Amino acid sequence: MRKIWKKRILINNPATLDRIQMEQDLRSGNQVIVQFSHPEFYGTILEEVDELCARWDENFGVRFYAHYSLSFDCHTLLRVPNVKMLHLDSLTQAHHTDALDHLEHLRSLSIGIYELENPEILGLDTLRTLNKLTIMSDKKTLNLQHFKEYSDLEELHVGGKVKNLEAIGDLEDLNYLALHSVSKQPLHFVNRLRKLEHLRILLGGRENIQEIEENTIGNLEITRVRGFHDLTNIAAFQGLERLVIEDQIQLQTISFDRQMNELEELSIRNCKGLTRLTGMDQLPSLHTLRILGTAIDYDSFIHQKLPGSLSSVEFATFKSKADREIQQSLAALGYQ
Numbered sequence: 001m002r003k004i005w006k007k008r009i010l011i012n013n014p015a016t017l018d019r020i021q022m023e024q025d026l027r028s029g030n031q032v033i034v035q036f037s038h039p040e041f042y043g044t045i046l047e048e049v050d051e052l053c054a055r056w057d058e059n060f061g062v063r064f065y066a067h068y069s070l071s072f073d074c075h076t077l078l079r080v081p082n083v084k085m086l087h088l089d090s091l092t093q094a095h096h097t098d099a100l101d102h103l104e105h106l107r108s109l110s111i112g113i114y115e116l117e118n119p120e121i122l123g124l125d126t127l128r129t130l131n132k133l134t135i136m137s138d139k140k141t142l143n144l145q146h147f148k149e150y151s152d153l154e155e156l157h158v159g160g161k162v163k164n165l166e167a168i169g170d171l172e173d174l175n176y177l178a179l180h181s182v183s184k185q186p187l188h189f190v191n192r193l194r195k196l197e198h199l200r201i202l203l204g205g206r207e208n209i210q211e212i213e214e215n216t217i218g219n220l221e222i223t224r225v226r227g228f229h230d231l232t233n234i235a236a237f238q239g240l241e242r243l244v245i246e247d248q249i250q251l252q253t254i255s256f257d258r259q260m261n262e263l264e265e266l267s268i269r270n271c272k273g274l275t276r277l278t279g280m281d282q283l284p285s286l287h288t289l290r291i292l293g294t295a296i297d298y299d300s301f302i303h304q305k306l307p308g309s310l311s312s313v314e315f316a317t318f319k320s321k322a323d324r325e326i327q328q329s330l331a332a333l334g335y336q
């Protein structure tokens with residue numbers, strides 16, 4: 001099943017809080033985040049925000065971002081000790097990050113600090129009960145060994161300079177994993193993540209994902225991974241329902257040489273070197289197909305045997321005359 005992200009409503013540098021509207025937004029299934037871009041906006045409202053943190057669940061959160069020309073003082077977090085969802089991102093610097101260890105109610109945390117001072121930040125005790133974590137490190141090499149103690153983590157987005165990547169394999173309840181700008185490090189640990197449903201590999205560099213053996217992953221996304229040219233083990237993803245491949249200029253062929261009964265949605269975008277997409281008849285449940293900005297010849301592609309379940313096809317070369325003819329052809333064949 002495709003992951004459905006909640007709508008995020010941001011309240012920026014507020015002087016007052018509309019509690020009634022915020023509660024309505026939360027009850028409608030949204031996330032509500034009060035955010036601050038500079039200390040001049042903190043005032044006394046942080047204490048009011050903390051009261052709401054204590055009252056509401058982790059769909060209500062606090063964000064500190066920007067603080068241009070300043071290092072964010074994490075002692076500020078001591079004013080919101082009841083926060084359950086916290087974002088510290090789009091920050092250049094931050095100090096006193098050990099203050100995070102006082103946030104005993106924290107369940108969801110996002111850290112995007114360009115000059116992260118503490119590469120052992122994941123060793124803080126209160127972070128071990130997190131359910132969701134996003135963390136990027138661009139300057140210092142982040143030690144992921146501490147993940148061995150993270151028994152509750154279900155969603156992880158990690159990237160940049162990291163070591164001990166294999167420790168992610170100890171996250172037994174992980175169902176969502178995004179690897180961002182993690183280059184060449186082997187992915188054998190994915191085979192230990194028995195509950196993993198969503199895998200995203202973004203940026204960085206690697207030639208293939210051959211280390212990943214047969215699995216039950218339902219959603220796979222590979223986007224702008226430098227040097228990626230080999231998807232021959234796609235049949236290992238027998239539980240796959242959705243496959244997205246984007247900006248992979250060295251990938252020339254995608255071939256489904258084994259039946260994949262669960263795949264319903266296939267999107268291929270801006271893979272300019274891709275000339276062949278074959279074995280479509282091995283996808284008996286496919287209903288949505290997008291092929292945008294590839295080197296695949298439409299006439300050759302459309303005359304192969306396509307699954308009877310297919311109802312929606314989008315094929316674009318981004319050449320206006322050719323695309324008009326393609327759209328007429330698809331409509332004549334009964335595709336939306």
